[in-house]
């Protein structure tokens with residue numbers, strides 16, 4: 001994919017060779033296009049691309065072979081995708097699709113021809129997702145700006161390609177003003193990656209909300225919510241769950257139009273019976289509903305509605321409303337705000353993790369009292385969307401008919417919204433990094449989250465670890481031949497983490513339950529070891545300290561704690577000791593904390609202690625570093641001194 005990734009300086013060099021290539025193959029190309037057009041009953045629409053091919057701004061794609069010359073054509077408005085006979089796969093290869101893609105994703109590309117890389121001019125990177133990078137580019141065929149989402153298939157297992165094929169398949173099916181439009185695909189003959197071509201959107205909601213000084217008005221919030229719910233209603237009525245609704249996946253253009261993007265986790269669902277098992281490892285942690293955290297595998301539209309409720313709260317408050325760092329903490333935040341599930345709910349839902357996650361005390365619902373400044377109609381909608389029982393959340397359509405939209409002030413027209421500077425989640429991250437760098441340069445040392453960032457920016461971007469399980473889950477799907485689609489339909493547990501399966505095993509074997517599950521949860525909530533000697537001597541702690549200087553603060557906290565946990569658990573194993581836990585899963589100020597059953601006081605205390613330990617460890621690391629620096633300067637000045645002095649720990 002040299003063309004897409006090529007630097008502007010390479011553009012001039014590529015001009016001659018591409019032009020020659022274009023002339024040489026023009027005859028065979030038109031024959032093949034014609035043949036493909038006939039075979040697809042005239043669905044192929046040849047673009048007026050040849051003129052553009054002579055453009056001086058064309059980028060290099062030297063690696064692609066001549067068979068790709070046919071590819072400067074695309075199709076619009078593809079009807080539903082049916083079963084693909086084998087002969088179509090052959091035609092697809094003739095039409096320019098790489099055989100590895102046609103073999104696995106024939107349905108997804110059916111009726112389309114690949115775009116070629118040198119019909120785009122790459123401009124800049126605008127997004128970094130879990131398994132993809134997104135670039136702003138210019139489509140040289142029509143001079144329009146586009147977004148190119150590059151998906152790499154490093155180890156090229158067919159399951160990864162099928163996973164991507166589902167995203168393409170779903171995107172092609174959906175056609176709605178509030179859903180991002182997939183305009184084409186670019187393949188590379190040289191590398192096994194694929195570019196998805198989308199219409200270009202200037203903002204995403206996370207980036208916009210984190211712009212300094214931006215505060216949304218009520219008509220504006222209603223305008224965004226109306227568009228989000230309209231897009232969702234369309235998805236749901238077409239049998240598609242998005243399963244990753246969050247600010248950075250809600251794109252907004254300069255005309256105020258909001259479009260739902262990133263269908264990487266989307267899937268079809270059975271709207272009537274919900275009898276098809278789906279994975280519970282979906283939705284970014286902050287936006288994940290309680291039933292998924294509790295291991296539900298039969299669910300429907302309610303998962304997207306929960307995330308929508310989180311977005312609504314975020315639009316009013318300017319920050320994510322439940323930013324948990326781990327699944328346990330996320331559930332605790334949910335219970336504290338939305339109340340704990342009723343007895344009836346626990347009994348009926350039979351959720352896999354309910355035994356271990358069930359709080360020892362019940363929590364009261366506190367949405368209204370928490371958001372006193374939010375208008376009542378918005379609170380009412382939040383109450384519905386953030387119902388603990390998914391069956392109480394209604395539908396996107398019922399939300400659209402709610403008083404929130406019928407009461408004045410009404411949603412404004414998107415075109416009347418203020419125009420903003422382009423802003424993306426990636427920009428918010430960069431601003432955050434810059435702010436941290438400035439603080440570090442100012443000699444203020446390491447700070448906690450809230451100390452080191454502005455109030456608005458501070459919660460704009462999910463912590464890298466906030467979605468660790470989801471990332472790991474997706475990574476597994478890509479790394480191993482263990483696709484979500486396969487596992488969801490044939491074995492609901494395969495796609496879940498070993499840890500989740502582990503809980504089930506433990507539940508089946510009550511005699512081993514406590515110790516093993518405690519260990520699992522100590523990993524989940526993270527265990528802290530505060531023994532100075534152990535921290536300072538262990539090589540893992542040294543590694544963690546090294547990371548302190550490299551990573552973002554949130555990442556630092558996460559890795560530091562995990563390294564310390566690993567060190568601690570390694571020691572426990574070597575001595576053969578099992579960690580000790582008292583009745584409520586919390587063991588005072590020292591050593592290890594376990595999540596165990598949730599109790600309001602113990603979790604709050606645990607989190608407080610954990611932050612305290614992390615700050616302590618960071619402080620000690622700073623002191624240690626200063627000691628090293630001092631000693632180093634002494635050694636440099638006075639070599640004799642060195643030999644007579646013992647090395648520091």
Ligand SMILES: Nc1ncnc2c1ncn2[C@@H]1O[C@H](COP(=O)(O)OP(=O)(O)OP(=O)(O)O)[C@@H](O)[C@H]1O
Nearest residue numbers: 127129130131132134147198199200201248262424
């Ligand atoms: N059509 C587009 N126009 C402009 N920017 C886009 C477009 N599509 C994506 N982006 C930017 O790229 C970012 C990442 O894109 P996307 O969410 O599709 O990738 P991903 O790998 O699935 O991400 P994640 O893992 O965060 O869900 C988005 O948050 C957005 O800022």
